[in-house]
Amino acid sequence: MKNLLILTERIPFRRILTKNVKVGTNFKTQRCLASLVQKDARKNAEIDFTAEKYTHLQRNPNFSELTQEDISFFQKILPSNCLIIDKQDDLLPYNIDWMRKYRGKSRLVAKPQTTEQVSRLIEYCNGRKLAVVPQGGNTGLVGGGVPVFDEIIISTNNLNKIRSFDPLSGSLVCDSGCILENLDNYLAEQGYVMPLDLGAKGSCQIGGNVATNAGGLRFLRYGSLHGNVLGLEAVLPDGTILDNLATLRKDNTGYDLKQLFIGSEGTLGIVTGVSIQTPRRPKAVNVALVGLSSFENVQDAFIKAKEELSEILSAFEFWDASAVKLIKDHLVQGSRFPLEDNYPFYVLVESSGSNKVHDDEKLLCFLENLLEKDIAKNAIVAQDETQFRTIWSIREGIPEACSKAGSVYKYDVSMPLEFLYKMVEDVRCRFTDAGLYGEDLAVNSITGYGHVGDGNLHLNISAKSYAPEITALIEPWIYEWIEKHKGSISAEHGLGLMKAKYLGFSKSKSMIDMMKKIKQIVDPNGIMNPYKFISD
Incomplete structure (x- = not known):
């Protein structure tokens, strides 16, 4: 602590003081977005159907259409409160993803309460060749959890024990x-x-x-x-x-x-x-927010974190200045941001261990070293639960802040760490050269954030609206970029409908052929979540 006190006299480093944090500040998280589709029926009804927007998609003619006889079977298996049938307003939240990008035409949502009920429903659908979409919380980002055409939705909402x-x-x-x-x-x-x-x-x-x-x-x-x-x-x-x-x-x-x-x-x-x-819950959890001048500094800080925090390092998240601007513009207007000065990059470092005194000392020494070596320009450490949640909510609030800036093109990719932020820079250059990037132009924000520890970048492109000319600038260029830099087109969000046809940019033909063989063996009628994952 003595070193830290000396250091604070030379280099800006301070702990968050309670008076600097507005208690009760609400940084909404992505979970709020998942319920948006349930709150505005009028806007939902204006969303284009996926099948009409993506005209290259054709309904599989081998699939049957829902009949009254099918409905009668479902009603025998499930009570009325576990079925939604032909009630458009009630069906909308299940037919639309929370990004309001994809919209299906399902006429029936089944919400079984037991595994046995799921079994009977699926067996019947398979026999009748009724296509099915399994759906959980409907928080996906690639259109994997909503129908494309009239597939039956099997919701797991009631399987909750x-x-x-x-x-x-x-x-x-x-x-x-x-x-x-x-x-x-x-x-x-x-x-x-x-x-x-x-x-x-x-x-x-x-x-x-x-x-x-x-x-x-x-x-x-x-x-x-x-x-x-x-x-x-x-x-x-x-x-x-x-x-x-x-x-x-x-x-x-x-x-x-x-x-x-x-x-x-x-x-x-x-x-x-x-x-x-499940692991034991850590007894001591600390979180720090660090301001840095370059992504090279972010990489250097990560190397130092692995060296000096090692077994207690539990999270290392980064985001750029663009993300902070969106946070300030859309989520914390009038509130004081934890780091007063603006920096090109920010890093959240979390430590989790069993000895608070030991962990505090290691984290503070780590931050001191970052500041002494000029890797970091400023850093703060949360001193209580409110401050802890405030720092984390900045990171978790980025997706919503991006959404408030407009219609968002979201890309979840992974690559070697040295190239992680270069993608963001190259995308900005691409849209700038096309004359589409600027505060009052078609694309108003291009933001990069993600998980440094596993090379996972979340690229968010906020536009006034989804438009063909914007999509054409991104795809397939972005997947070609990923292939060139030996990355993956999906790090954690999956393939869904959005990325199915681009799988070849990350997997070899032999790998894709094997996946198709497995699919054919397990699901010969192809009823399970069709048009997704692996493109025909």
Whole structure:
């Protein structure tokens, strides 16, 4: 602490004081956006149908259309409060994604309450060749969770029970429709934490997280769902219940079939139950906000974080000045931003451990070194829960701030860290050269933020409206850029409808052919989430 006090006299470094933070400041998160489609029926009704906007898509003629006989069957399986049939206003929230970019024409939403009901529904749909879209919290970003045409929606909203928890091993077994934040709150009472944290945690469901292999804010510390999911229960297209809700951490018997469903986006079946390994909740959590002059400084700071924080480093997030401008313009008007001066880049560093005194010392020493070496220009450390949440809410509020700036083109990609921000710069140059980028022009903001620890960039392009000339400037150019720099066109949001036809930019033909073979074997009628994931 003595070194820190000396340092503060030479280089701007200060802790957040309570008077500098407006208590009660509300940085809304992405979970609020997930409910927008339920609040404005008039605007929803004005959204173009996906099938009419994307004219290259053709309804599969092998699929049947819903009949009264089909409706009668569904009514025998489910009570009336678990069905929505031909009520357009009630169907809209399920037919439209929360970005208001995709809109389907489904006439029926089924909300089963048990795995057995899911099995009977899917078996019937398969026999009748009725196409199906599994849907969780509908917080996806690539059009994977809503219909393209008239597919039946199977919602997991009513599959929301925690089945068991073992406090000795930390294994949690739950229904797929459990909301992520509810699971985390439940585990907090047991002294554990979900290994996954997302901006949409208040609406997204664990089954959807598994189906898209969601990454999120804790990936750096706890890794991917491929490593944390112990077992799954899933209903196959023919109605077979694949019961693999194991809670063992080690099981070396046969093919690890659960891995096929993690990231399959509902194209192989519907996940109805999840068994997941949960870590102990850290006793000491600290968060710092750092201002930096360049993305090279961001990279240097990350290297230092790995060196000096190592086992307690739990998050390392970055965003640019453009993101802060949107935050100030749309979410915290009239409030004081934690760092008073403006910087080209910002980094959020979180540490999680078991000894607060030890962790505090390591974090402060790390920040001192960043400032002494001129890697960072300023830094603040949260001193209480309110300040902790304020700093995190800046990061979590970026998606909504981008949305408030206009219609957003969102790209979730990954690449070697050295190229991470170059994509943002190249996109800005591309739109500037086209005469479309500027405060009063078609594209008013191009923002980069994301997870430095796993090379995951979130590129948000905010425009006055979705327009063909803007899309044409982005796609497929952006995927060609990714291929050139040996990246992935999707880091954690999946492929859905948006990226299905671009899979070849990240996977070889032999890999794609194998995926198609698996799909054909498991779902020969192709009823599960058609037109998505793998393009024909």
